[in-house]
Amino acid sequence: xxxFRSTLAAGAALALTAFAASVALADTTLxxxxxxxxxxxxxxxxxxxxKDWKSKTGESVVIEQSHGGSGKQARAVVDGLQADVVTxxxxxxxxxxxxxxxxxxxxQKRLGNNAAPYTSTIVFLVRKGNPKGIKxxxxxxxxxxxxxxxxxxxxxxxxxxxxxxxxFADGKFDHDEANTKNFIQKLFxxxxxxxxxARGATTTFAQRGIGDVLLAWENEAFLALDELGADKFEIVxxxxxxxxxPPVAVVDKVVDAKGTRKAAEAYVNFLYTPEAQxxxxxxxxxxxxxxxxxxxxxxxxxxxxxxxxxxxxxxGWAAAQAKHFAEGGVxxxxxxxxxx
Amino acid sequence: xxxxxxxDLDFATGDRARSVTTxxxxxxxxxxxxxxxxxxxxxxxxxxxxxxxxxxxxxGSYWSAISEPDAIAAxxxxxxxxxxxxxxxxxxxxxxSWAIAKFEFPGxxxxxxxIDLPFSVSPVISGLVYVLLFGLQGYxxxxxxxxxxxxxFAVPGIVLATIFVTFPFVARELVPLMQEQGTQDEEAAxxxxxxxxxxxxxxxxxxxxxxxxxxxxxxxxxAMGEFGAVSxxxxxxxxxxxxxxxxxxxxxxxxxxxxxxAVASLLALLALVTLVIKVALEWRFTDQIAASRRH
Numbered sequence: 001x002x003x004f005r006s007t008l009a010a011g012a013a014l015a016l017t018a019f020a021a022s023v024a025l026a027d028t029t030l031x032x033x034x035x036x037x038x039x040x041x042x043x044x045x046x047x048x049x050x051k052d053w054k055s056k057t058g059e060s061v062v063i064e065q066s067h068g069g070s071g072k073q074a075r076a077v078v079d080g081l082q083a084d085v086v087t088x089x090x091x092x093x094x095x096x097x098x099x100x101x102x103x104x105x106x107x108q109k110r111l112g113n114n115a116a117p118y119t120s121t122i123v124f125l126v127r128k129g130n131p132k133g134i135k136x137x138x139x140x141x142x143x144x145x146x147x148x149x150x151x152x153x154x155x156x157x158x159x160x161x162x163x164x165x166x167x168f169a170d171g172k173f174d175h176d177e178a179n180t181k182n183f184i185q186k187l188f189x190x191x192x193x194x195x196x197x198a199r200g201a202t203t204t205f206a207q208r209g210i211g212d213v214l215l216a217w218e219n220e221a222f223l224a225l226d227e228l229g230a231d232k233f234e235i236v237x238x239x240x241x242x243x244x245x246p247p248v249a250v251v252d253k254v255v256d257a258k259g260t261r262k263a264a265e266a267y268v269n270f271l272y273t274p275e276a277q278x279x280x281x282x283x284x285x286x287x288x289x290x291x292x293x294x295x296x297x298x299x300x301x302x303x304x305x306x307x308x309x310x311x312x313x314x315x316g317w318a319a320a321q322a323k324h325f326a327e328g329g330v331x332x333x334x335x336x337x338x339x340x
Numbered sequence: 341x342x343x344x345x346x347x348d349l350d351f352a353t354g355d356r357a358r359s360v361t362t363x364x365x366x367x368x369x370x371x372x373x374x375x376x377x378x379x380x381x382x383x384x385x386x387x388x389x390x391x392x393x394x395x396x397x398x399x400g401s402y403w404s405a406i407s408e409p410d411a412i413a414a415x416x417x418x419x420x421x422x423x424x425x426x427x428x429x430x431x432x433x434x435x436x437s438w439a440i441a442k443f444e445f446p447g448x449x450x451x452x453x454x455i456d457l458p459f460s461v462s463p464v465i466s467g468l469v470y471v472l473l474f475g476l477q478g479y480x481x482x483x484x485x486x487x488x489x490x491x492x493f494a495v496p497g498i499v500l501a502t503i504f505v506t507f508p509f510v511a512r513e514l515v516p517l518m519q520e521q522g523t524q525d526e527e528a529a530x531x532x533x534x535x536x537x538x539x540x541x542x543x544x545x546x547x548x549x550x551x552x553x554x555x556x557x558x559x560x561x562x563a564m565g566e567f568g569a570v571s572x573x574x575x576x577x578x579x580x581x582x583x584x585x586x587x588x589x590x591x592x593x594x595x596x597x598x599x600x601x602a603v604a605s606l607l608a609l610l611a612l613v614t615l616v617i618k619v620a621l622e623w624r625f626t627d628q629i630a631a632s633r634r635h
Binding site for chain 1: 492
């Protein structure tokens with residue numbers, strides 16, 4: 001029993017020492033809560049920011065990352081995940097956090113470009129050689145073409161997919177909404193399975209070999225080429241796509257409670273500096289300031305006509321969300337799950 | 341009963357060469373083959389595949405995958421959570437089954453049913469319960485927040501969720517055995533003048549130690565492998581609140597298949613180690629186990 005007691009005492013002492021050590025080592029720690037495909041990007045950006053912050057202030061900063069589906073991540077922050085900074089896929093997700101009172105309502109005006117330091121767009125990933133000859137949105141509604149996209153009800157990326165298709169059809173049918181709806185209905189009739197998230201859809205297409213074309217974030221498509229083999233897939237850029245603006249914000253309530261506002265604000269501002277913009281372009285996101293990017297990286301982006309969410313066709317996120325994706329909205333009316 | 345004896349004798353004298361099983365040889369072989377094929381297909385093959393995938397990219401990349409800081413942090417967290425959850429459930433399970441098996445008190449059947457609750461609700465709900473209680477929008481969230489106490493999206497939440505889902509393992513092993521053993525031994529000890537505590541440590545505990553060990557092993561396996569409940573309360577902060585099962589999923593979703601399987605193989609290995617310890621102990625103490633079962 002005495003041996004047991006002394007072991008216990010030693011254990012307690014050890015735990016206390018470890019605790020004391022962790023307190024002594026605690027520099028400023030920032031938690032960046034982000035969405036799925038940004039892991040590689042923020043690994044590079046964090047490294048650059050840590051150096052930059054050290055050289056400017058002499059302080060060390062530790063940056064922790066959490067990644068997941070954009071909607072799920074926003075929910076976690078609302079429920080108390082102590083994010084200093086959120087870098088999510090959709091404006092609507094940060095709006096949710098703002099509605100919960102954690103971020104000031106004017107968040108989108110505090111930073112340049114609608115608080116989006118980078119943009120991306122939707123492209124097609126097809127199998128090598130493009131056996132089905134897919135060139136544009138028209139080709140997706142042809143008979144015998146299987147289209148892979150995640151579910152717009154759960155995935156941020158999938159909403160951009162849907163809206164891009166809508167914009168194309170709207171132009172093609174000269175703003176005739178009945179024909180546009182018909183086009184979208186035919187497109188989703190060609191979708192064999194709706195995954196819940198962008199990464200899941202990529203895995204369905206690339207790993208499980210299902211479908212002829214994947215509607216994907218441009219950065220996801222490039223990453224899939226890098227990770228899964230440029231000899232298996234190729235990227236097709238349609239005639240028209242949508243400008244996706246993944247926004248960033250400092251979580252006011254958290255940084256004020258933790259006393260990390262200065263570093264958190266420096267972090268989101270750092271994303272707009274030439275150094276970060278260069279990294280952004282390198283990781284297949286379209287930089288908001290292309291002048292700072294490496295021309296070689298920029299050359300990979302095909303020039304494509306882009307509509308934005310603020311186009312009168314959609315009238316901003318809130319309107320688009322209510323019309324298309326709300327319970328009983330246009331998507332619910334058009335999409336009939338396959339029953340076979 | 342009196343009918344059964346002549347029947348048995350009749351059977352035995354009628355065909356001495358027949359063994360206790362009545363199936364014919366080809367049937368028996370077929371049944372055995374089906375069982376073996378089933379085990380191979382559903383248990384051995386997936387396990388084998390995990391280890392094969394893990395080392396397919398070579399042992400160098402296997403080593404770098406499991407020595408990566410996030411992977412090490414996930415291992416440490418998993419072991420730490422198990423190190424808290426298992427002893428907690430050991431003490432609770434032992435106390436609860438002692439109370440249920442040896443004493444009569446009002447609400448006993450309610451307690452007995454409550455112990456099974458974590459088995460009957462989905463782990464996702466187990467996790468959401470804690471978000472509801474300790475989340476910022478939950479009952480105690482605002483109070484905890486204002487006092488700088490973080491429960492969910494931090495280690496305490498993960499420990500709580502794990503304790504919840506592994507709640508029944510020890511008690512479920514112990515209650516039936518203790519009930520079967522009855523209270524005679526304890527009564528004898530008490531009548532010979534032993535104190536309550538002494539009776540517990542010298543009579544009750546030795547009688548159930550093997551069932552207890554088995555419960556602890558099951559509890560530990562589940563504590564290290566729990567995904568659903570932990571995923572809800574983790575917050576997925578890299579190198580901080582990701583347990584090994586969560587780390588496996590993250591790596592898989594990042595196209596890092598070799599590393600995902602490397603961590604998965606380590607998790608499988610931890611489970612196998614606990615099983616081997618159990619088998620080794622059983623082998624070493626065969627006589628004692630047999631003796632404790634005789635009660």
